[in-house]
Amino acid sequence: MIISHNFFKRKQLNYRTARSRGQKIKIYQATSEKEQNLSMCAESLSVNPMAMERLRRAAEAGDIDELYNSIGEDADVLRLYDDAEFADTPLHVAAERGHADFAIAIMYLKPSFARKLNQGVFSPIHLALQQGHTSTVLRLLDVDKDLVRVKGKQGYTAFHYVVENENLELLAQFLKDCPACIEDVTIQKKTALHIAAENHRFEALEILVRWLERTHLYGKVSRKHLLNAKDTDGNTVLHIAASHIQPEMIRLLLDCKVDTKAVNSENLTALNVLKRQRDGVIEDKEICLKILRDTDGSAGLSALFNLKAKAEPVHEKFRSRIIFPEKVAIRALGPIMNMSVESMNALLVALALIMTAIYESLLSPPGGVWQGNDPNDTRVGNSVMDVNTFSNFFWSLFVLAIFTLSLTIAILQLATGSSAIAILAEVLAVLxxxxxxxxxxxxxxxxxxxxxxxxxxxxxxxxxxxxxxxxEASRWFFIISKRLYLNHRM
Structure with missing residues (x-):
């Protein structure tokens, strides 16, 4: 999909205005004749044409000494490339030829070159990848790890490229160096997972989904929502795997609990898409059908809690009446859902203080405790309150404690969206x-x-x-209410 180019042989481009040394001038951006173009651009910028030619040859040869000689001959020799919107900079040339040291030297002098696109809409790291210069790619990332997120033609990043070509070593390294790169999408809103599924890159897809699971369990930021992300056609990764009749991919995605009921822009689930396929191996199609049907059949009681809205046009959702459970959810969760992070933190702190006060009240009841044996043979350390008063006091504290703990668990579930965190808090609350x-x-x-x-x-x-x-009742009430609330909000 991404091809390499010889970027020093370009057709003529129009010229535009720029400023050099305080005067308004014209820049001619590349003609079909390389030397003529460089000469014209150099003249318009008052740049020595010999210095530009020397720089071009230095980039092709990876000669760092010549780079510095060119700069010494004319201090403005790099300005032409910096002013152009799209240009084959010396960094592009060096990266395409695998001259890592020269590329790093240019990056130190002109960091902006690393993110600039040439007329082929590729950045230097794209060109290095296309030519298989892995060491150059890694050297560039050592200087700026976010280069893996620079978007080129069709919105493809370097990360998309290694997924498409199943370069597993670089794929793992990119995820390690820049975890956020997995969130980037193309102009068709395709994620790296879509690209892996489209190109039948099972091993690449396996790395991606397992990495998403691990970050969901152990990382500070969960990106597991990408498993159900949709492209411009509304297709999830499962839709793509089904359309390409890939049994292994379907098994892998179902193992990660992807949404099998998600529909695309044609209102088709992955199973519907699979049934429509006429090409491919019949045996593989039958296997895929069995896998998806078994998954639908084993939904069990979990379907009772799946309150996602049925697929229908948005205008129909806006026209529909709000049912009573939605009203309850909106009124109960509306203020909480609209809280800022600071307000929610303050509420949790207040609940913690209330729980502390409850516990302290029990340890130091009104009137204190007996410091010695009284005539009625009461033990040391017992409350001096009478039985009825103490019983009312204790059960009031107990009810307040249960309410406080239940509200705390529910807010944790609501704020974090993680059942694991809420259940862990429940265990602590039980203790x-x-x-x-x-x-x-x-x-x-x-x-x-x-x-x-x-x-x-x-x-x-x-x-x-x-x-x-x-x-648990409070936690599930908030989970169901949140789904109803989000369904209302869409």
Whole structure:
């Protein structure tokens, strides 16, 4: 798809205006005759034509000494390339020929050349990749790792190029050096995953999806949404794999829990696309059909929680009436969803302070505790409150604690979008509740008639289960409400 060019043999281009040494001048940007063009451009810029010719030959040969000699002969020798919108700079020439040292020397002098595109709409790193100069590519990235994201023809980056050609070594290195490069899309909104699927690059696709899974689990930023990203035709990677009848790719994507119900601009799912295919090996098509059908059939109870809107025109969604669950979700989550990050952090801090105050209140109940044995034979460390008052005090604190913990878990689920983080917080909350109960057991009045079990371990299990059920119910309520809210917002 991307081809190389000889960039010093170009057809004539029109000229434009520029400023050099405080005067308005004209720049002629390349004619079919190389020497004539360089001479005309040099004259218009008051640049020594011999210096430009020397620079061109130095770039072709990778001669760094000649580079500096050219600059010494004329200090403005690089200005022509810097002023042109699209130009074959000496960096382009050196990168295309694999002269890494010369390319780095130019980058130090003119960093802007590394991002400039030539008339073929390619950057220096594109040209080095096309010619197989891996060491030059890596040297360029050592200076500026974001060069892998420079977009050339059709919006292709260097990362797209290595995916298309399944250069696995460079693919892994690019992901390591510049993780954000996986988010770049072409002018058709194709991600690197689309490109891998279109070109039957299974190993490249496997690296991409496994890397996405790992960053989703361990990284600070999750990019797993790219698995379901759509191009301009509405096709996900699964649609592409299905249209090309690729059983291994389909298995791989389903293993990563991609959305099998996603539809493209023709309102077709991946299974529908596969059924329409008439080309390809029949056996592979049957295997793909079986894989997708089995996946649809095994959706099970998870479908009950899949509240995504059915595929319908946007104007129909705007016309539809808001149902009662949506009203509840909008009113319950609207203020929270519209909170800034700072406000949500402040709310979580406030909840943490409330929970701390609850625990402190239990450890230091009103009136304090007995410091010695009283006439009624009360044990040291027990609350001085009477049984009924202490019982009301404790259960009020317990209900408030459950509400605070449930709200905290729900907000964590809502803010992070990660069930793993919310469940981990639930585990910590259960441990806090358990210690809360044992603190109550220790400090309660000695003759508490409301203790139904003489063994605290039996009672604490019921308390923990009540707390856990409350937090899970709150978490799922917020998950379902968020989906309804986002469906309303579209």
């Amino acid at each position: 806090v509740t358990r210690s809360f109960y044992y603190a109550w057991w220790t400090i309660r009045p000695a003759h508490d008639i409301y203790v139904y079990s003489k063994d605290p371990d039996e009672a604490v299990l019921a308390i923990v289960l009540i707390t856990l059920a409350s937090m």
